[in-house]
Each structure stands twice: as C-alpha cells, then as structure tokens.
Amino acid sequence: MTSATDSIAAKTAPHPALVALTIGAIGVVFGDIGTSPLYAFREALNLTAKDGLDPSEILGVLSLAIWSLILVVTVKYVIFLMRADNQGEGGVLALTALARRALGKRSLIALVLGAAGASLFYGDAIITPALSVLSAVEGLKTIPGLDGMFTDSVILGVTIVILVALFFIQSRGTASVSALFGPVCIVWFLAIGALGLWHITDEPSILRVISPHYGAIFLATHGVTGLFVLGAVFLTVTGAEALTADMGHFGILPIRIGWFVLVFPCLILNYLGQGAYALSALESAAAAGKPFVNQDWFFLMAPEGIRPWLIVLAMMATVIASQAVITGAYSLTQQAIQLGLLPRLRIRQTSATQAGQIYLPSINWLLLVGVLVLVIQFRTSSAMAAAYGIAVTGTMVVTTLLAYIVVRHRWNWGRPLALAVILPFLTLDLIFFGANILRVIEGGWVPLVVAAVIGLIIYTWNRGRGIVRAFELRQSVPLADLAAALAKRPPERVEGTAVFLTANPDSAPGALLHNLKHNKVLHEKNLICSIRTADRPSVEQDERAEIRPVDANFTIIVLTYGFMESPDVPRDLGLEAVSHKKSLNPAKTSYFIGRNTIKPAADQGMPLWQDRIFMFLQRNASDPTDFLRIPPGKVLELGEQVTV
Template sequence: MSTALETPAHAAVPHPAMLALTIGAIGVVFGDIGTSPLYAFREALAQTAEGGVDPSEILGVLSLALWSLILVVTIKYVTFLMRADNQGEGGVLALTALARRALGRRSMIALVLGAAGAALFYGDAIITPALSVLSAVEGLRTIPGAGDLIGPDTILFLTIAILIALFLIQARGTAHVSKLFGPVCILWFLTIGGLGLWHIWDEPSIVRVFLPWYGGAFLASHGVTGLFVLGAVFLTVTGAEALTADMGHFGPAPIRLGWFALVFPALTLNYLGQGAFALSALERATAANPFAADQDWFFLMAPVEVRPWLIALAMLATIIASQAVITGAYSLTQQAVQLGLLPRLRVRQTSASHSGQIYLPAINWLLLVGVLVLVIQFRTSSAMAAAYGIAVTGTMVVTTCLAYIVARHRWNWRRPVAIAVIAPFLALDLVFFGANILRVVEGGWVPLVVAAAIGLLISTWVRGRGIVRAFEQRQSVPLADLAAALSRRPPERVEGTAVFLTANPESAPGALLHNLKHNKVLHERNLIVSIRTADRPAVPPEERAKMTHVDDNFSAIVLTYGFMESPDVPRDLGLEQAGERKLLNPAKTSYFIGRNTIKPAADQGMPLWQDRIFMFLQRNASDPTDFLRIPPGKVLELGEQVTV
C-alpha cells in the first residue's frame, strides 16, 4: 500500500504566517459549524418532547451530538479527508478532478458524483444564510419584556432586511470587511465556550456524555423517534465540508490548528453547558412552570444583562457564516464552469490583490431569491431546520465515495485496505442521510428540489454541448489538410493576425472555414487557439501556452488553465515564449469565434423540452468575449445552425 499523499500547498508555513492563516481560517472556515449551537441542541431535544423529556434523553441527545463532532468532523474530515487535496485545493469538485485524473478514461462516474455533490451544495448555500440569520434574530424573543414588542412578523422583517443587505454588498467585494471575520469569530468561540463552561457547574456530571453508551442506549430505546433525533443531531456538524473546501486559501495546518485549539473545545463546552442547563431546568420544572424542550437554550444560558450583546454577536457570526457559504457558491460555480458542467457566467474580480475574491451576479441574485423564498415560506428556524440536513449529508456521501476512488486509484491502496478505511465513514454518512430522509415532508424536500433542478441543468448542458461538439467534429477538416490545400492555392492575404478560438486545435475551426468561404481572405498570420481546463487548481504561467507550428500560415496554441482560474486569452497569447517574439500586436489582431444557432428537434438528439432548456442556457451564457477577456471591438462571430 502506498502512503503517498498529494503535497499540500502550504506544507511549510512560518510561525507568524501560520498565526495569520489560522485567524483567517477561524473567520471563514468555521463560521457555519460555529453557529450550529444556536439551534442544533434545541432542535434535537425538541424531537423527543412529545411524550415528555427525562434526564436520560437529554444525556442521550448530548452524547450523540458530541460523538458526531468527534467522528464526522475530527476523525473523518480533519484527520483523513484533509489529506486528499488536489495541489492544496479541496472541496467536492477539486476531489472530483483528482478522482477523474486517477480513473483516466473511466472518469464518468467521478464526474457524475461531482455534479451530484455540486448540485446538493447549492441547496446548502440557500438554507445556511436563511436558517442561521433567522436563528440569531429569534434570540430577541428571549429578552425579558420583548415578547410583546417583537412578534413573528418583526423577526421576519429584520431577518429579510439583514439578508438583503448581505447580498447587496457582494458586488462591492468583501476584501476589507473580511479582515474582521477572524477576530469576530474568535470572540464568538471564546464567548460560547465560556458561557458553556459557566453552566457546566449547574450539573458537573454532564461530562459523562462522553461515554458513547448514552447515545447508543438512547437510539436503542427510542425506535423511529431516535432516528428523527439523529437527523436533528446532524445539525451540529453542518459546515464540516468547509474544512476541505477552503484548504486552498489557508492550507490544512492552520485549519487543523484552529479546530483543535479553539473551535472544537468551544463547541464541546457550549453543548455541555446547554445540556447541563437543560438538566437544571428539568429539575426546577413544576406544574406551574413546565419544562419546554424547544426553548432557546443557547440564549437563555446568558444572563439577562448581557443577552442583548450576545444576540448582536450571534447576528455578526451568522452573517459571517452566510458570507462564507455565498463565497463558496461563487467558487464552486467558477469551478463548474471551467470543468464544463455549467455554461459560462459573468465573473467579476472584486479585489486587485486577491484572485479568489470574485463575484458572480447571476448566482448572487438567484441565491438571494432562494433565501427569501425559504424565510417567507418557513417563517421560523425550527420549521426550516428539517430542510438542512439532507443537502449536507448527501454532499458528505458523495465526498466519501470520491475519497474511496482517490485512495484506491490515486494513492494505490489495496482494495481491502481502502474498503476497511472508507466503509465506516460511508456507513456513518448513510445512517445520517437515512435519518434526514425521514424529514422530507417537514422540509427536507427543499434541498432535494434545488439539487434536482441544478442536476437537470448540469446534465442538459453537458449533453447538449456533447451534441454540438459531435456536429462540429462531423463538419471539421483536419488543420494540416487545410494548410496543405491553401499552400497549393493561396487565397487573398490581408495584414495582421487572426486568432481562431476552437475546442479542437487539430481541426480547422468552423469560423476559419466560414471566413475563407465567404470573405475569401487569409490573414498574414493565423493562430488556432484552444482552451483547456486541467484537473488541478492552477497552472504555472510558464506552462500556460503550448505552441505547435503547422506551416508558415498557421500555428496551433493550447492555453491550459486550472479549474480555479479565469481565462485571459489576450494576456496569455502575449507572453514571451522560448525562442519566440511576442505573438500578438494588439492593434493588428482580430479574434474569430464560432457562434452556432441552436435549433430544437423532437425526433433527434435530446427531448424537445430539454432542447428548450439547453437553448435557454446557451442564450443566457456569458458572452465568450467577456469570459475570455477579449476586447469586444476585435471580435467577429461566424457560425451555422445546429440541431439538438
């Protein structure tokens, strides 16, 4: 068995840089999982409330919550999955690219898994801001005397206002305010950890929940109710995917340091404190003041005097958690476009110094619409909590399957060893997924509908592009044959350079053939340029352009980009190459792009309804001149009709 692992991007980090990266990671990576105490324990305990709650149920729920953090986050993600990085990058699509490279020609299964994981992530990206911000605003109800002033409609209005403001500022970029994310989240974790530690003394014996017997006994004695509780308990680990998805920004070492030094202890202390506080409340309960399992335990733990400040801090923490998910949706979409899973979308850089700071207007407004629909539809965080777990558990199942492919085919582990390591993780994911599926009717249908819609778009786009490529290949002429024919019968020549964009550099682009057919001219110099996406996050500039001379008239150039990079054709064609003069004179360069007209047909290709979807995606795709950074005044588009 080979133990060779992918080399982390931040393998050796100096101590001051490590501290800065750790602070940054705490602000970005752990925002989602760090705000789970707002609602996770409350929702899990509320599932047992129908027949009344006894101390063993509080202990059982708390034991399940803590062991979920240990098994899913600490062992599976921090210890194991963070070792499966693609040149430092993590996340479901980075893992997909790594698995596709390992499988070679059999990579379709990895692509399907990656598309499914990406589709499920969008469900998570819609639910996280809605649930977390709404949970924080609901804390206002715990302020004594505020119940009459702050009703459900007021909470809804404040939540919607905060969310709209959050999405409106995305276009301006978050480079400046993101510097506050780390310090605010450190304050958040210190606060919730200290609050939990203070209440552990209400019932010091609460620490016995570290014995897994309590969780196991609870599941064994509660039947189907235990599965509903397990589905709600999973809310404690939502956000674990961010640990791998953000590896490219911070590296594994700062994320691990942040988890073990601050985040995990703070979460553990807070959940223990909530459990001890609930046990104490149960002991004090009387007929006149009955025990209510669905109380806001998190906010009620805080003294009345400091509760408003805790609510304000919680709102800041949930906004930061939402920001991390929104940024993750931008990055995931950019990767999906580069990998050919989605049509081109307009990408704007919001920071001159940080290439990862991007903004996608289409994704931003679609997310905002989805978030607002959820908030208005469900109205409370408790009603929305059922929708959360399915998206996250589904993504985790996909990630674990991809990890098996990487371990088996990339790291060359023997099959029995790979199965022995991965099977327990997969079994755990499937148990949580099954528990969450039981809550489909309560709201779990939301992420499934979102994922199904995204999956339909991805499959339609991939299939439609395949049909178009097949048509172009049937119409194509080998570039070498065309060059030989033109050398025998040269057409009229014009001054300057023509750049023809094509998917296959070995075939004459359709735009070139149309130009010869209709204009009957050939430029002084002709570059046949193809854009390729590598299965790694970034490609060094010196490896960007690969040129092949065909003859005195034609040169074929392949520009290769990583799946985290945005193409810039004029810049990269102007790079100095070994033994070459600068390729382009911008003033004498024209760009030719093939733009085919899509025609639907019921009797061939895709079904007619899918043709309509593909045509919609094609029409609304970002203009290739914007996507490839080509000056608009230098572009000519030529094409023909294609039936799909």
C-alpha cells in the first residue's frame, strides 16, 4: 500500500527509480498473464481439435489470442482504464470508491457492483495458484525418458507440496524474496520470447495471423464451437485486472513501460512461436499420414537439453504469479473491511517499512483449502481451465460498468461520448463472459459458487449491521441533549479520560449511557470517537482528526482513514492531543466499546438461517481492540441484547 503522493512520485520518478519500479512491476503485476502461455493456446486448440484440425483453425485461434491481448489488455486496461485511478490506486474496490464519490446519494449501485467484483475476485484467487502451478509441474511429463516416472499422481503430489509450502511461508512476509520477483520474471519473459522467435523463423508465414480477419473467419465458420474456443482464448488475458490493482504500488508509467517494452512483445512472440510449431507438427503429421494430436506446445517447442531448466523457471514464475494473487486477496480484503463490506479480520503487518506488506491468517488458510480442493478435484490443468474464465470475465464486466459511472459522473463526459467509449469494451467483455458461461458444467460453476458464497456473506453482514444500527438509532439520545442534562445534574466525577468509540458521534454512545446508568460516574474528560473511511486510499495526517467540542465535559473526535489504511486510534488520538496542547495520559485513559449480544428471531429481521450466519460472522470477527490497535487492558465493553 502506498499513498497518492508515492504514486505521483512513481509517475515522475527519475531514471534509476523508474527502472527499479519497472523491474518490480514486471515481477508482481505481470506474473499471472505472463504464465498464461503455459496452457492458454493448448486449451483453445484442444476445443477445436476433437474432430481434427486444419491449418486455418490454428491460424484462427492464434489470431483470436493475439487480438484479445491487443484489445482487452493493451487498449482497455493499459491505455484507458489505468487513467481511472483513485489517487494513484486502482482495482475494483478503488474504482468502486471513486464511483460512489461521483454518484453521491445514489451510490448503492456502485457498492453492489463493487461487492460483485470483489466476490468474483476470490474465485480467481483460488483458481490462479492451482492452475498455474499445476500446469508448470505438468511440464515434467515432457522430459524425454522420464515421462513414465511422472505419473498423474506424482504430478499432483509435487503440485500440492509446492502450494502448501507457498501458503505456509505467507506469515513470514515476502519482503526478503520479493526482490527476486522482478529479475526472475524478466528472465522468464526473455526466455519465452526467445523460444517463440526461434520457431517463428521456422514458419515465418505465421505472422499473417496479426490480421484480425483470421479470427473473424474462424468465429463465423465454427458456430457454438467457436464460442467455446473464444472462452478458452480468454485465458490469454487472465491477470489483466492486476494492471490496475497494483497501480498504487508502482505507478502508471512503470507498468506501461513494462508492458510495452517487455511483456507484450514476449507474449506475442511466444504465442506466434507456439502456433508456428503446431502448424509445423500438423504438416508433418499429414505428410506421414498420422493423426494430429494436440500437445503441450509450450514445453515441447523447447530443445530437450534446456527443457528441464525451462520447467524449473516455469515453476518459479507460477509461484510468483500465485504470490501476487494471494497478496492481492489480502489487499482486497483489507479494503473490503474498511469499506464495511466484510467483518473485521485479523491483519498482521509483515514489514516494518512497507505498509502494503500484510498477512491475513483467515484468508490465507481459506485460500489454501480452496486451492487444494480444486487441485484434488480436477487433477489436471486442462480440466481446471474451464473454471478459470468466468471469474475473470465477470470482474471485467463489473470494472467496465464502474468505469462508465466514473467517466460519466466523475469526469463529466457527455452520455454520447461515454457510451461511444465504454460500449465497445462492455460488448467485448459480455461476448467473452457469454463464451465462458457455456463452460459452466465443465468447471465454470466453481468460481460462481465461490462468488455466491462471498456475496451472501457480504449481503448478510451488511443487512445485519443495518438492523443493529437501526436498533441503536431507536435507543439513541442526542449527545447535545445528554450534555445539557448532565450539566444541570452532574454525576459523580472520576479522574482520567474516557474514550467512547461509536459509529454515530452525534448520539450518545450506548456504552456511555450504560456507564452512567450502572456505574453512575462520569470521567474528567470524555472523548466521543468515531472512525470514518474515506473514498480515497489514504488520508494525510493533518486531515486525520476532526475535533468538535460539545461542552466542558464532551469532545467529539472523528478519525478518518483511507480504505487502504489500518486504523490506530491511540496513536492518532495522541497526535491530536499534542497538536491541541492537551495532555492525554495513557495510564489514565480507558476505552469504552459497545458490544451488543445478538439474538436470532424467526419472525422479524432476517430469516433464521441468515441470523445464524450473521452471528457467526460477528462472533468470529477480529476483536475491535486488535483492529483499532487499542491496548487490551484498557478496554471496557458494554452493551445489550439486539434481535436480528
């Protein structure tokens, strides 16, 4: 996580810093899309090879793959969507916050779209490590003389060991190894580009597929099969969302330089090389009178002497790609918590210098379970590939719709211009989404189920919180009225400072009312503290605290944090106290938090089954003292029973 200032600095960074940021971006941003050549062309070709292949089909599939990279990644994401940043930050929830700010009171639609995009992302976060690592390990089967040793069970076992090790090291942080990500990925892209170029020279005529008419003819002549192939072709652009999601870490310019200078050319060269190799193999099979068999073109086009090294490099690249998705899931979850979409979860900082280096134990282990279930259930990358596209295409549709809200209401474009720009992107996304929906039965149901579960959790959490807030509002007393009543009839006073944490600072917190009712005392100083989340990634320290004195007894303090920041109430109350020449003695400061007991009811509020989900979420949410960095020995919790 970086501030908007960091992102602006990245855009205008001097030459050495720009080079370092570009290398870092190549290692983090492009890992997912950079490992797609392992399986994308093979899977797309596999769907049309069942009834035999002719050269025009190889050319058509290859043309579709290349133009997908051009239109979806280059034009839509790199050129257009990277302009829609939220103070340097990108990603579906950053775009959601920007759209909500643009819509104002009509922001519910943006929130729903953001929740849908976030839900689909978790499906992607489960599938990416499973598919990419498994496809790399399957390369062991292509080593001459060892194909009998690496059976499906051995491949599965090696994949599981790598994945388990990857998730187990997350708690230690990745700062010590992340410096290697960029150099390893640079070697990876240069290697796959060189392999592709080598085979292009064997079949230079493959360059004609740069013309889009080969892909158009393929779709026009293959009917439903063409749509299935189009769904598989979409595997070439999975990972495009990372280009915007990681803008805050590296800036727009380093990502664009990395794409245009290295990643895009090397991907194009590799796909052209695979196509040339497949075309040559088809011609050889026809000349020998043998049937053409679709194969693992990526590994087979490497000379036998260097193939084991390429497999090792592929494993390293897929681990890096998986790491990027895992850390992306952590960041997305942190944003969702700050925006109120999910309950508080335990967040640990794994770096003393990088605020974006975080670790969420619950998300880590849930992802590991999901990844292992997928690997064991599908067993091969070909079987799993069908599950991949729906989550990514769904997220892309959401991103495009949010982009329309931003350009229409934030950038103030006229409706004709906004539609002229966004509709082609949306049409392309919907075509890909429709093509992937056809593969629901083959495995596409997996990300849909994951997204539905996450969506249900988000909906239940927000509806339950709404019921609790409505109850608290009915029970509330205006703070000004309470202050006036206490001024006329002051209770017993005790020394020290009481900090009452509440969602609505203008009403007397429930914990304050309970303290007066049962303990019949009032502290010498009483701070009514409320936490707000801004619709931008970070908030400057001089904008952190808003102070509103009520009277001699009460002061309202509203602490505002960006959606990518972690609250630290004691620190920021201390900063506020120093700046206003007040003395807050930590030893004489107590924190009061309202914690209501939830009671399910079948005849009111939510259905009983939803009540139990909400109760489970609240019971397992991180303790507010941890989330707000409050010393646990200084907290008193007071509340009452609420029926949901």
